[in-house]
Amino acid sequence: MIWSKWWINGALVAAAALVLFPLAWMLSVSFMQPGTAGSLPPPMLPAHPTLGNYRELFAHAGMGRYFANSVFISTSITLLSLVCNTLAGYAFAKLRFAGREKLFGLLIGGLVIPAQVAMLPLFLLLKYVGLVNTYAGVILPSTATVFGIVGIFLVRQYARGIPDDLLEAARVDGAGELRIFVQIVLPLLKPILVTLAVLTFLTAWNDFMWPLIVLTGQQHYTLPVGLASLSREHVQDFELMMAGAVITVLPVLVLFLALQRYYLRGLLLGSVKG
Amino acid sequence: MNKxxxxxxxxxxxxxxxxxxFLLPVLVGFALSLTDYDLYALADLHNLRFVGLHNxxxxxxxxxxxxALGHTLYFVAVGVPLSMLASLGAALLLNSPLSKARAFFRTALFAPVVTTVVAVAVIWRxxxxxxxxxxxxxxxxxGMHPIDWLGDPRWAMPMIILFAVWKNFGYAMIILLAGLQAIPQDLYEAARIDGASIWRQFRHITLPSLxxxxxxxxxxxxxGYFQLFAEPxxxxxxxxxxxTESVLxxxxDEGFKYWNMGTASAVAFLLFVLMFAVTALMWRAGEAEAAR
Structure with missing residues (x-):
């Protein structure tokens, strides 16, 4: 028994060390003097720590701009999809209309279609309406594809727990549907809204392929697109690239650590849809 | 009742x-895959021709x-089992009554899932x-020979598979962990009284319930793995x-480098059909297994 205890905990420590090592090393290398990370044996800690890489990225590589773009785009996607998905999820759970289950089934069926199938025609459509290389060109399609259908599903599952009597009573009292939604339903949905917000924001922040396609000019680049483009120019500048990776990853890691409970609940709810 | x-x-x-x-582009995409949409059509729609299934x-x-299909299948066929093994192993460790500081380890092992692919790919390089x-x-x-991970065609894909396992195993781990915690403890209790070994308990209680x-x-x-793109x-x-060129x-490349939108759309739909077929087969096989 005592041996299994050692084995199990030892294995966990080893696994965690292996998993966290690349992230820890990224942080360490980001503080190294330019040129020092490319030596043998690979240095684990910076001999003379510096913030120079970060300064360089913000001053000359446009990282500040990318950061602001990422914040703006991810926040917009999150807000827009919260509005759309909460309204729709509630309607599917609690409002009566003809063909409700059928329509919902169709939406869930749409989950099997990978977002990439829509990307080429979407690019052409956006080109004809002049939305290529604009913020809206990333935000609007991402609202549909990043978390659209899953978001509706999550809200619907949660809203089904709201007792019908509560809504009926409000209707008898003469409250309008919008007022019922805002004053009664929304407060009850708060936990799932936080979950949805965190999931959507993180997914939008990390999204790569669509922003890469639709953002053709540097001034609109998000962090992942900007970093990918920088990394092709600076293949051997390990320190600079690690600093760029830190700037990209740190915000989502911190957000995840702070709101972990909500994030993991969404993950579990979302996976039981099958 | 509402109106x-x-x-x-x-x-x-x-x-x-x-x-x-989403819906409109998917439909247009299929139509697009039946045309010879290219750079000339992009300049002037009059150059567009219907070509049927030619693409x-x-x-x-x-x-x-x-x-490209071969590379993608290689990535899926090797990467998915490896990911699943890592997820299951980690979930079993975390679920063991003997493990300490579970919340910490769970967070640590899950952390790569929330990171940005592009950023951690830069670390990987x-x-x-x-x-x-x-x-x-x-x-x-x-005492082994160094491997030219980025320059040797035999080793580049294994490296990307390792990356994907590291990045993604935490996702399934969390879901499997929840599944493990839902298995009633008295099943194990009864098995222990009957003198069943740990392996037999795993084989006859854990695996079937999970x-x-x-x-x-x-x-x-x-x-997810069929959609390999950002990593390579x-x-x-x-x-x-x-x-390491995948289907996506x-x-x-076809679509946004050479502007062969017709061909590129056909690639997208072929990938979709393949993904659909493979996952549907897995469902079927899973249901047949459960019915036995």
């Missing part, structure tokens, strides 16, 4: 966004398409740098010698 019209007002924003930015036919006769990377440094210390969840996460992982884009740029990478 039915009210429900449609609530649905309108989501249905509009999904209709315009599909031509792709199926193109070595590059089969190569440094770790596996043939000259200065720590991986080759360790290999040499163990199999529906295992099937579900495998299907989710398979469809950043780490290897599809090379060396196109050994081919779609991206």
């Amino acid at each position: 039915p019209i009210v429900a449609w007002w609530f649905l309108a924003p989501a249905l509009l966004v999904l209709g315009i930015f 599909y036919w031509e792709l199926l006769h193109r070595p590059l398409f089969w190569a 440094y770790l596996f740098n043939p000259k200065y990377g720590v991986v080759n440094f360790v290999l040499m210390h163990l 199999s529906p969840i295992l099937l579900l996460v495998s299907i989710l992982t398979v469809s 884009y950043v780490i290897t740029e599809g090379g060396p010698l196109q050994s 990478y081919l779609m991206y």
Whole structure:
């Protein structure tokens, strides 16, 4: 028994060390003097720590701009999809209309279609309406594809727990549907809204392929697109690239650590849809 | 009871966004795959011609398409089982009554899932740098030959698979862990009284109870892995010698590098059909297994 205890905990420590090592090393290398990370044996800690890489990225590589773009785009996607998905999820759970289950089934069926199938025609459509290389060109399609259908599903599952009597009573009292939604339903949905917000924001922040396609000019680049483009120019500048990776990853890691409970609940709810 | 019209007002924003930015493009995409949309059509729509299934036919006769398909299948066939093993192993460790500090380890092992693919791919390129990377440094210390991870077509894909396992195993781990915690403890209790070994308990209690969840996460992982793109884009740029060029990478190059939108759309639909077939087969197999 005592041996299994050692084995199990030892294995966990080893696994965690292996998993966290690349992230820890990224942080360490980001503080190294330019040129020092490319030596043998690979240095684990910076001999003379510096913030120079970060300064360089913000001053000359446009990282500040990318950061602001990422914040703006991810926040917009999150807000827009919260509005759309909460309204729709509630309607599917609690409002009566003809063909409700059928329509919902169709939406869930749409989950099997990978977002990439829509990307080429979407690019052409956006080109004809002049939305290529604009913020809206990333935000609007991402609202549909990043978390659209899953978001509706999550809200619907949660809203089904709201007792019908509560809504009926409000209707008898003469409250309008919008007022019922805002004053009664929304407060009850708060936990799932936080979950949805965190999931959507993180997914939008990390999204790569669509922003890469639709953002053709540097001034609109998000962090992942900007970093990918920088990394092709600076293949051997390990320190600079690690600093760029830190700037990209740190915000989502911190957000995840702070709101972990909500994030993991969404993950579990979302996976039981099958 | 609400009036039915009210429900449609609530649905309108989501249905509009999904209709315009998802459903419509998917339909247009299929139409596009039946045309010869290229750079000339991009300049002037009058150059557009309907070509039927020609794009599909031509792709199926193109070595590059089969190569990209082969790389993607290699990635899925090796990457998914490895990911599942890592997820299951980690979930079992975390679920053991003997493990300490579970919340910490759970967070630590899950952390890569929330990171940005592009950023951690940049780290990976440094770790596996043939000259200065720590991986080759360790290999040499163990008395092995260093491997040209980024330059040798035989090793580039294994490196990307390792990356994907590291990045993604935490996702299935969390779901499997929840599944493990839902198995009633008295089943194990009874097995122990009967003198069943740990392995027999795993084989006859844990695995059967977990199999529906295992099937579900495998299907989710398979469809995720079929969409391989950002990893080779950043780490290897599809090379060396196109050994890590995936189907989506081919779609991206065809569409946005050479502007062959018709062909690229056909690539996208072929990938979709393949993903659909494979995941449907997995469901079928899983259900047949459960019915036995």
